[in-house]
Amino acid sequence: MAAISTERRPDVHEAQPPDVRQYYAINQSVYGWFARYYDAVTRPLRRLRREVVALAGAPGGARVLDVATGTGAQALAFADRTAEVIGVDVNDAMLAVARRKPRPDHVSFVRADATHLPFPAGRFDVTCVSFALHEMPPSVRDRVVREMARVTRHQGTIVVVDYALPANRLASALTSRLVRLYERDHYAEFVRSDLPALFEGVGIAVRADHRTLLGNVRILVGDKVT
Numbered sequence: 661m662a663a664i665s666t667e668r669r670p671d672v673h674e675a676q677p678p679d680v681r682q683y684y685a686i687n688q689s690v691y692g693w694f695a696r697y698y699d700a701v702t703r704p705l706r707r708l709r710r711e712v713v714a715l716a717g718a719p720g721g722a723r724v725l726d727v728a729t730g731t732g733a734q735a736l737a738f739a740d741r742t743a744e745v746i747g748v749d750v751n752d753a754m755l756a757v758a759r760r761k762p763r764p765d766h767v768s769f770v771r772a773d774a775t776h777l778p779f780p781a782g783r784f785d786v787t788c789v790s791f792a793l794h795e796m797p798p799s800v801r802d803r804v805v806r807e808m809a810r811v812t813r814h815q816g817t818i819v820v821v822d823y824a825l826p827a828n829r830l831a832s833a834l835t836s837r838l839v840r841l842y843e844r845d846h847y848a849e850f851v852r853s854d855l856p857a858l859f860e861g862v863g864i865a866v867r868a869d870h871r872t873l874l875g876n877v878r879i880l881v882g883d884k885v886t
């Protein structure tokens with residue numbers, strides 16, 4: 661793999677607003693201890709990982725970036741038939757778990773802040789982020805999606821996988837209450853936010869808006885058109 665430039669400064673927090681500083685601080689304190697349990701807790705998502713790969717439709721030999729990769733489960737699901745998969749994350753404990761997993765040579769894990777991805781424009785055929793945008797303050801979320809669009813080639817694919825609310829109002833209210841027990845800060849605003857508009861604002865045309873796991877998870881697939 662080519663050396664990763666560190667010129668785009670990773671996680672620079674000092675000059676950030678309080679909600680952004682708090683989000684980075686929570687990231688370090690929570691994932692610092694949760695990393696070792698993360699794969700056990702998210703084991704039921706294994707089938708979903710394959711579904712995401714199928715919906716992304718990466719061409720053979722594709723270069724894939726998994727943003728906020730955590731312990732690398734989604735990155736590793738992209739390993740078959742691709743030429744390169746890079747998972748980036750800002751948390752060393754999560755990356756340490758990812759790096760301990762068996763993986764082919766073309767899969768690697770890099771420490772980087774998704775708001776300042778250390779890659780040139782158009783470097784990847786497919787860029788994916790799963791279960792991370794809901795943790796971010798809106799300003800950070802916007803920046804991450806903009807960065808994903810920047811590093812994806814023209815006509816390349818951008819995939820967002822994250823929480824959604826079921827269409828049924830009772831199920832939606834129950835889900836929302838349940839998830840808010842452990843996703844406290846930005847989830848409630850995130851699940852009601854307009855992700856297709858966020859895509860369109862950075863030059864991504866929505867190709868598919870797929871709901872799965874009883875409507876509790878959304879897989880939004882877009883094509884970079886500008």
Ligand SMILES: C[S@@+](CC[C@H](N)C(=O)[O-])C[C@H]1O[C@@H](n2cnc3c(N)ncnc32)[C@H](O)[C@@H]1O
Nearest residue numbers: 728729730749750751754773774775790791792
């Ligand atoms: C809930 S985990 C999801 C991990 C993985 N994508 C998955 O689907 O299992 C959220 C991950 O996002 C990472 N993350 C949050 N903000 C980030 C940022 N600005 N840059 C890179 N990674 C970030 C966290 O460190 C954590 O590993």
